[in-house]
Amino acid sequence: MDLDYEGFKKNILLKTGIDLSKYKEAQMKRRLIALREKRSFDSFSDYYQSLSNDRNMLDEFLDRMTINVSEFYRNPSRWEVLEQKILPRLLGDRLSLKAWSAACSTGEEPYTLSMMLSEFKGITNFSILATDLDEQVLEHAKNGFYFEKAVQDVPNVKKKRYFSKQELGLKVSDEIKKHVTFRKQNLLSDPFGKDFDLIVCRNVMIYFTEEAKAVLYGKFSKALRPGGVLFVGSTEQIFNPGLYGLESEEPFFYRKK
């Protein structure tokens, strides 16, 4: 056992509430060693000593351990399935929808959902809770500004309808923003809401250990209303959904029984 790294994990848990032992170890350690070496520290204990007294270093650490890459309409064919198959079934004869984008990063995912729901026929009211561990990405998300390159895959009609042009990029309109509430939340330690019709949790589970994932699947299932759906990332199939009271509805979509 690497006592130096074990001590670092304990200190980080005490200081930030982030439990690094729930993230896949080899991957996380490799990333943090690279960061430590960039800062010229030979051990995690020396690195922690500095980090604990330096807000910039702490932010740099948080930025490195949370991988924030996101895209509008990430894996477009999955969003098509959501729009054409899942939403019509989910809504049935309801007029409203309560959704959660868990680990939403810089906001592309909840805003994609908000654009889609805004055009969905028959729906009169919807809310999207969007959460992430990282305060910096949440600030970016709330602001809703994106450089041109980040919105290149948004269809032109939607760009025109839901974004306003700024000098260096585009800003999401208030009409789309008003449905989304951003909140800081650690999926591994904070409580979950309930009665969601739809939970979108994509491209974060891959970083967690199998044990942590199993706990999370159970908690997501509890947070859904019966018939509600968990939408996961395109490499994140759940092996045995029945264990958590879920069943596969379409690839990457799990319905609460």
Ligand SMILES: C[S@@+](CC[C@H](N)C(=O)[O-])C[C@H]1O[C@@H](n2cnc3c(N)ncnc32)[C@H](O)[C@@H]1O
């Ligand atoms: C790769 S991004 C995924 C963004 C978006 N869901 C998507 O698929 O495009 C992963 C996000 O998970 C967040 N994250 C990592 N660990 C987390 C945790 N324990 N609780 C909540 N969010 C976490 C990171 O801050 C990051 O923004």
